[in-house]
Amino acid sequence: xxxxxxxxxxxxxxxxxxxxxxxxxxxxxxxxxxxxxxxxxxxxxxxxxxxxxxxxxxxxxxxxxxxxxxxxxxxxxxxxxxxxxxxxxxxx
Amino acid sequence: xxxxxxxxxxxxxxxxxxxxxxxxxxxxxxxxxxxxxxxxxxxxxxxxxxxxxxxxxxxxxxxxxxxxxxxxxxxxxxxxxxxxxxxxxxxx
Numbered sequence: 250x251x252x253x254x255x256x257x258x259x260x261x262x263x264x265x266x267x268x269x270x271x272x273x274x275x276x277x278x279x280x281x282x283x284x285x286x287x288x289x290x291x292x293x294x295x296x297x298x299x300x301x302x303x304x305x306x307x308x309x310x311x312x313x314x315x316x317x318x319x320x321x322x323x324x325x326x327x328x329x330x331x332x333x334x335x336x337x338x339x340x341x
Numbered sequence: 342x343x344x345x346x347x348x349x350x351x352x353x354x355x356x357x358x359x360x361x362x363x364x365x366x367x368x369x370x371x372x373x374x375x376x377x378x379x380x381x382x383x384x385x386x387x388x389x390x391x392x393x394x395x396x397x398x399x400x401x402x403x404x405x406x407x408x409x410x411x412x413x414x415x416x417x418x419x420x421x422x423x424x425x426x427x428x429x430x431x432x433x
Contacts, residue, residue: 250376252385258372263365273355274365279388281350285342287429292342297370298418302430325430327389329420338378339393339416 252279286327296334303328377418389422 250258252275260271282300285292292300307323331339344366351362373391376383383391398414 250381250383255372259368262368274351275369277351277354278347278366278369279385281347283388283426283429290342294344294370297374327422327426327430331418335374335418338374339418
């Protein structure tokens with residue numbers, strides 16, 4: 250399922266909104282999660298899961314082509330943990 | 342950030358009532374859960390992919406007692422953030 254298929258499916262369930270509005274709203278949902286994480290906040294969606302930022306430490310690596318040693322800077326990655334309700338539904 | 346804050350954000354951005362925003366958010370989440378329950382993956386461009394993975398049964402140990410146990414076959418949900426999401430978190 251892609252984002253446009255998700256928008257389509259939701260529009261069919263709630264037909265008092267236009268597809269255009271639904272598109273703006275669905276985008277706004279994912280944008281707000283992204284923005285919260287960019288601010289360093291955690292996002293908890295009960296029944297679905299939670300998103301937070303994990304930090305990868307700086308480490309030494311090697312350029313695989315030249316063998317030259319390089320420093321890989323620390324970086325942040327978005328991390329998702331499935332919520333209990335969804336985990337149970339996936340396994341029932 | 343929780344669902345309440347996401348509802349607030351949709352209300353401010355789009356101008357629909359909080360009640361409608363909450364109803365749409367719930368419908369989006371429920372549609373996503375139903376899709377994942379069917380084992381189908383969800384690709385949200387600019388955000389990331391949710392993929393259901395089948396795990397085989399394997400042997401493990403209770404980390405507290407060291408007692409051997411069997412970890413049953415199960416389905417887990419993984420999230421891989423899109424490059425856009427990752428760079429949003431690392432900029433600034």
